Amino acid sequence: MSSPRLPGERREIRISDADRERVAERLNRAMAEGRISVEELQDRLRTVYAARFSSDVHPVLADLPGDPLNLSVDVLATPVGPPTVLRGGVGGLRRRGDWVVPPRLRVQSSIGSVLLDFCDAQLPMPVVEVELELGAGSARLLVPEGATADVDGLVSAYGSVRSKVPARAVHGRPHFRVYGRTAAGSVTVRSRYAFAGRSF
Known part of the structure; x- marks a missing residue:
């Protein structure tokens, strides 16, 4: 059972399949650039595809340069519903x-x-x-x-x-x-x- 959210505490943002694919694409680029190994890629991808919240995916990108995926709280709030x-x-x-x-x-x-x-x-x-x-x-x-x-x-x-x-x-x-x-x-x-x- 999860703990109740305290007043003023920021709500976790759930990520979408599109968000997971964006992170996976960045990790594949990192491997192609020689920044991570094949084994590291596989380990990180397992984390990405099991992730539920934006905070779950930040660790797999923490040692990569910049913020190429724009993974801010607002950006990970992917619009849903039909276009x-x-x-x-x-x-x-x-x-x-x-x-x-x-x-x-x-x-x-x-x-x-x-x-x-x-x-x-x-x-x-x-x-x-x-x-x-x-x-x-x-x-x-x-x-x-x-x-x-x-x-x-x-x-x-x-x-x-x-x-x-x-x-x-x-x-x-x-x-x-x-x-x-x-x-x-x-x-x-x-x-x-x-x-x-x-x-x-």
């Missing part, structure tokens, strides 16, 4: 102004350009997952000042992926996980000031 699907046509897709951002977005566009402006939007959750399924069209994500974005999960066949904001999450600030695929279009993530004087 809200936004589909763009030839004319493109735009979301801007005062709109409520769901915790998970799936954006599908084969030709038209995509603009997602989060600066004046309502962000109920500290972490927003944006899955992009793009063809030839480009996508621009405009995030609030101080926000961070992890674009490592985004794969581009012939296009480009650029982020002008920090990747590492900062407690108390919005964090965006951007992943998915783009065939030929470019994807850019920037803050408001970087778009000054430009229209889309």
